[in-house]
Amino acid sequence: MLRPVLAAVAVILLLVGCESTPDTPQPTTTTSSSVGSGSTGTGADGGVSRYGSSMGSGAGVGGVQQQGIGGGRGPAQVAQELVGVGDTVYFGFDSYALDSSAQATLDQQAAILLRNTGVSVVVEGHTDERGTREYNLALGERRATSVKDYLVAYGVSPTRIRVVSYGKERPIAFGDSDAAQAKNRRAVTVVSGGSPSS
Amino acid sequence: MIRFCFRSQSILVAVIVMIAALAFAPPARSELRIDITRGVVEPVAIAIVPFDGGGGDTGRIGGDIAKVISADLERSGLFRPIDANAFLQTNLSMDTPPKFADWRVLNALALVHGRVTVADDGRLKVEFRLWDVVSEQQQAGLAYFTAPGNWRRIAHIIADAIFKRLTGEEGYFDTRIAYIAESGPQTRRVKRLAIMDQDGYNHRYLTDGTDLVLTPRFSPTLQELAYIAFSDGLPRVFIRSLENGRSEAVGSFPGMTFSPRFSPDSQKLIFSMATDGNTDIYTIDLRTKATRRLTTSSAIDTSPSYSPDGRQIVFNSDRGGSQQLYVMDAEGGEARRISFGQGKYGTPVWSPRGDAIAFTKIAGGRFAIGVMTPDGSGERIVADGYDVEEPTWAPNGRVLAFFRKEPTDAGGGGGRSRIYSVDVMGRNEREIPTPGDASDPAWSPLQP
Incomplete structure (x- = not known):
């Protein structure tokens, strides 16, 4: 699906300040340092891997942010970047409203997509299992559309965002606990294609 | 076999x-x-x-x-x-x-x-x-x-x-049940369309599990199944011929189509389409492909089912705040709410006799299968469980089948799912044997 990124990519590692808050629309950079350029071949993969581990899953609170310069990023890198800032937002029971935490995550997703205009995404809407199958397909579509609408309002072109609902067909957490059910009420932004933009 | x-x-x-x-x-x-x-x-x-x-x-x-x-x-x-x-x-x-x-x-x-x-x-x-x-x-x-x-x-x-x-009642033994055979881990469940006699014999799989498939429903008069398949990344309604095994997407729509059911004369399909966060009910004439939108609310309107005379539909909607059952003229118009008990109501299915509507009810953290008259009176629960869904009528309107899924454990184990039959009074619940986990049963008409 995702084309391996083979192009040499010049990167600057941007250290994101610890004072940046989840509500900040764009990551706040305090320092930057070049970590080299002209990596070739599969070098990008290694870079992505290191990047992923250094970022953890923190939603832009501190950590490390990577940014392409002059040539844009490939889909694989954008995918990793989305995972880094949080590719998933969560919803309340039978709700498709985006709370402040979800909005903070989507702000960062939008920033990444605005920087990488060649990449398109699919937003997957999911539900917990405490509803009927068909209603949950509709609810998952509502949730995915909530995310799409937010990203579009932020300036991302609607033609780059597709939505799909899986209803309750693809759970990630199990058991009948409320905590498990809450983890399944989610929308995930997944890179679906594209090429490095300039 | x-x-x-x-x-x-x-x-x-x-x-x-x-x-x-x-x-x-x-x-x-x-x-x-x-x-x-x-x-x-x-x-x-x-x-x-x-x-x-x-x-x-x-x-x-x-x-x-x-x-x-x-x-x-x-x-x-x-x-x-x-x-x-x-x-x-x-x-x-x-x-x-x-x-x-x-x-x-x-x-x-x-x-x-x-x-x-x-x-x-x-x-x-x-x-x-x-x-x-x-x-x-x-x-x-x-x-x-x-x-x-x-x-x-x-x-x-x-x-x-x-x-x-x-x-003095029609029988229901010369019938088949189509259903979804489930296998594999809960995170990436493999779901296959399957069909068997109502007693579990002559079982066979109709799809290979490549595409996620859901909710088969029999044509009342033809050897066809309508169902959902996630092919090319978009869930859509398909109709599959049981005579020649061919499947075809129904119409071409801008959004996800789902919750299909045939009209009693098999000429039309009623279904839902979700676009831009809104789900409404549509029909499509299967010959002319003419489509018609029946609901326009900003709510989730889904799971429509025709009355056996084809004049009315019952569906569920959250237009009043929570998911409830509504009856409406089959051509559209005002919808009348018929469910007023505690909890949410979904997947209503009109009995082939016309005298009852079966439904799924969610209340107090439990699921139940129930029946009520088409005016909403006489509600009766016939089965319950952690997750029971998809009631389907035997052609004589005296027996229902449904599936019951047990909860998974925290590690993703458990989750046993099987099909059961029960009579309309809630007696005589029986498991219908399947080779493995099973959901979304659809009871066929009496065979031609």
Whole structure:
């Protein structure tokens, strides 16, 4: 699906300040340092891997942010970047409203997509299992559309965002606990294609 | 596992030669009549004798036919087949009346026996007689011809004839159940379309699991299934022919289409489409492809089902705040809410008799299957569990099938899911055997 990124990519590692808050629309950079350029071949993969581990899953609170310069990023890198800032937002029971935490995550997703205009995404809407199958397909579509609408309002072109609902067909957490059910009420932004933009 | 060609069934079951004329007493009104509308029914003791054979394989087939008839009637909850080891008369013949005294001592109220022979053209000839042991009168006497591989279907047809003669209601044994066979980890469940006889035999898979598939529904008049498949990344309604195995997407729509059901005349499909976060109900004429939007609310309107006369639909909507059942004219217009109990209501299915609507109810963290009249009165729960869904009616409107899924454990284990049948009063719940996990049952009409 995702084309391996083979192009040499010049990167600057941007250290994101610890004072940046989840509500900040764009990551706040305090320092930057070049970590080299002209990596070739599969070098990008290694870079992505290191990047992923250094970022953890923190939603832009501190950590490390990577940014392409002059040539844009490939889909694989954008995918990793989305995972880094949080590719998933969560919803309340039978709700498709985006709370402040979800909005903070989507702000960062939008920033990444605005920087990488060649990449398109699919937003997957999911539900917990405490509803009927068909209603949950509709609810998952509502949730995915909530995310799409937010990203579009932020300036991302609607033609780059597709939505799909899986209803309750693809759970990630199990058991009948409320905590498990809450983890399944989610929308995930997944890179679906594209090429490095300039 | 018995295999046979579906295409051959309707052609080769050349029914029906009445042999009542050969009976020793004319059919007469009898005391033996089961009223299945009463509150509690004591199962009727019935003796089903292994059918005589006429050489070759016919003796074995005759025994197997009796077993299938027994199992069908027993599972209905209305009959108690008597153990064949207790039978006193072993020389029953199609040509002489039974020794009724031998059957009365066993407290049998009804007696079934028959004969299997090979006709001149190579087909199987299966005859049976149904006797009222008390009045000593024949209740039914019929003969059927079919291909030898089709004997199981003949057994179901005979069970339906016995059921109808003794209850006054249409039977439901010569039917099939389509469902979703599930396997693999819960995170990436493999779901396949599957179909089997209503007793679990003649099971086969219709899809290979590549695409996620959901919610098969039978055409009321044709050998077709409507269902959902996630192919090319977008869930859409497909119709699959059971005659030739071909599947086709229904129409071309900008959004996800789902929750399909056929109109009673099979000319139209009613379904939901979700676009831009809004789900409404549409119909499509399957010949002209003309589509029509029936609801325009900003709510989730889904799971539509036609009344058997095709004039009304019932569906669920959260337009009032929570998911409830609404009835509307089949052409659109004002929708009238019919569910007012505690909790949420979904997947309503209009009974083929027209007198009831089955539904899924979610209240207090539990799921239930219930029925109510089309005006919303007389709500009755017939089954419950952690997750019970997708009620589907047997064609006589007296029995429902549904699936029940157990909760998963925290590690993703558990989650056993099976199909069950239960009568409309909530009695006689039975698991319908499947090779593995199963969901989304759809009960076929009586076979043509």
